[in-house]
Amino acid sequence: MTKTVTTRINDDGLRYRSKTVGSPFASKANTRSCFKCGKHRTPDQLQSKKLLGKTEMVCKPSCKELAEALGE
Template sequence: MTKRKDQIKTAVDADGLRYRSKAPGSPFGVGTTYSSGTMSCFLCGKHRPRAMLKTRKLLGKSQPVCAPSCAELEQQLSKAA
């Protein structure tokens, strides 16, 4: 026999909400200005503040990437923490 995980069943309420246990909002926070938001690095995929990114032409298009590089930025952030 196979074991089944306990399945949580959800239903749409009259007000349109489905999830009761999920916290509302975005895990990335809400920025009021364009520069306060985050973007994901095209190379490593991690979300960074826009100030920690630069644009680089990859695959014929400008993409946001970590500045100076993904590895160097990770080292700088780990030292600061």
């Protein structure tokens, strides 16, 4: 998990830091983490699967194949 710390200057000149923990893709709001491997994927890299009675998003076609396709 990546910790992202961003610093930016507000319009009124106040300097503040915002720390985002657990959502390293705040700027890429469309990614979701895979239920199985936990990696962040875009919607076209995900498929919904019924697991333990719930619908979860997992890599498409599978975690292993997608990781290989992406060179991970």
